[in-house]
Amino acid sequence: MKNLLRELRATKKWSQGDLADELGVSRQTINAxxxxxxxxxxxxxxxxxxxxxxxxxxIFKAEI
Amino acid sequence: xTSVLYIGSVNKPNPVNTPDFCSPFSGHYSFKKDIKLNAWxxxxxxxxxxxxxLAKRHPEWSVTIRATFALVPLLPGLxxxxxxxxxxxxxxxxxxxxxxxxxxFATIGTILIGMAISTLNSSGVHLERVENGLGMGQAFIIAxxxxxxxxxxxxRRYK
Numbered sequence: 001m002k003n004l005l006r007e008l009r010a011t012k013k014w015s016q017g018d019l020a021d022e023l024g025v026s027r028q029t030i031n032a033x034x035x036x037x038x039x040x041x042x043x044x045x046x047x048x049x050x051x052x053x054x055x056x057x058x059i060f061k062a063e064i
Numbered sequence: 065x066t067s068v069l070y071i072g073s074v075n076k077p078n079p080v081n082t083p084d085f086c087s088p089f090s091g092h093y094s095f096k097k098d099i100k101l102n103a104w105x106x107x108x109x110x111x112x113x114x115x116x117x118l119a120k121r122h123p124e125w126s127v128t129i130r131a132t133f134a135l136v137p138l139l140p141g142l143x144x145x146x147x148x149x150x151x152x153x154x155x156x157x158x159x160x161x162x163x164x165x166x167x168x169f170a171t172i173g174t175i176l177i178g179m180a181i182s183t184l185n186s187s188g189v190h191l192e193r194v195e196n197g198l199g200m201g202q203a204f205i206i207a208x209x210x211x212x213x214x215x216x217x218x219x220r221r222y223k
Contacts, residue, residue, distance in 0.1 A: 025156040026080050032158055032222040041157050 002061045006034045008052045023047055081154035083163075083215065101151045104144035111137035158222060166214030173210040174203055 009019050009030075016030045023030070023044065032038035039060075040048065049056045084092040086101055115133040122130075152163060178198040184191060194202065 024080065026082055026159060028082075028219075028222065029156050029158040037222050038158055038161075044157060 001039045002036065002063055003033060004059050005030070005048065008054070008059065009034075012052075022051060080156040080159065081151050082159055097151075101147055102144075104140045104147055108137050108140035108144055111140055162215065162218040162222065165218040166211050169214030169217070170207045170210035173214075174198075174207045177206055178203060 005019075009016070012019075014022070016027045016034070020027045020030045024047075025044065029038070029040075033040055045056050045060060049059055052059065081097070082092065085094040085097040087093060115137055118133050119130055152160060155163065181191060181194045182197050185195065185197065198206070
């Protein structure tokens with residue numbers, strides 16, 4: 001699944017660690033999502049969407 | 065005041081648990097977390113050694129007393145399982161997945177090695193130290209080594 005997490009994080013000028021602290025996950029999780037090696041759970045995706053004030057489908061796009 | 069405290073606690077969640085907290089050479093070692101996780105394991109090991117020593121020294125004791133001493137280490141053992149489960153619950157979703165994959169690898173791997181040894185023994189190929197199959201201690205060591213390997217492989221996959 002493609003996502004815009006890295007770009008959104010850059011707009012806030014946050015490090016991966018900062019974003020991890022905001023979301024209550026490890027830095028490794030943020031890195032794995034950004035490099036598209038791991039798709040977050042629905043609750044975490046909602047948390048990300050709420051944090052960046054964007055709809056989930058704008059941040060995560062399925063590769064069809 | 066209460067709402068300020070609430071917002072503060074929501075905005076600054078506790079750091080998620082990772083196995084690095086209990087690895088002295090990881091750079092993220094936390095003595096507090098290590099003690100919280102492993103204290104009951106140490107207690108269980110001490111109880112086990114003491115009960116083994118007492119059983120050897122006092123074979124004249126009644127079955128009830130010997131059985132009690134033999135089973136007492138189970139209690140701290142169960143408390144260790146509880147603290148292990150709490151630690152895993154404090155992990156984030158990726159860490160939990162990594163641990164699930166590592167434990168699955170360790171468990172299935174240990175069973176397969178045990179089965180292979182048993183099959184070799186029954187077909188007449190007797191291996192030194194495991195002539196009667198895999199012992200409890202040997203199985204524990206194999207599972208531990210496979211867990212380390214499984215964790216390293218899963219970590220590499222999500223790096």
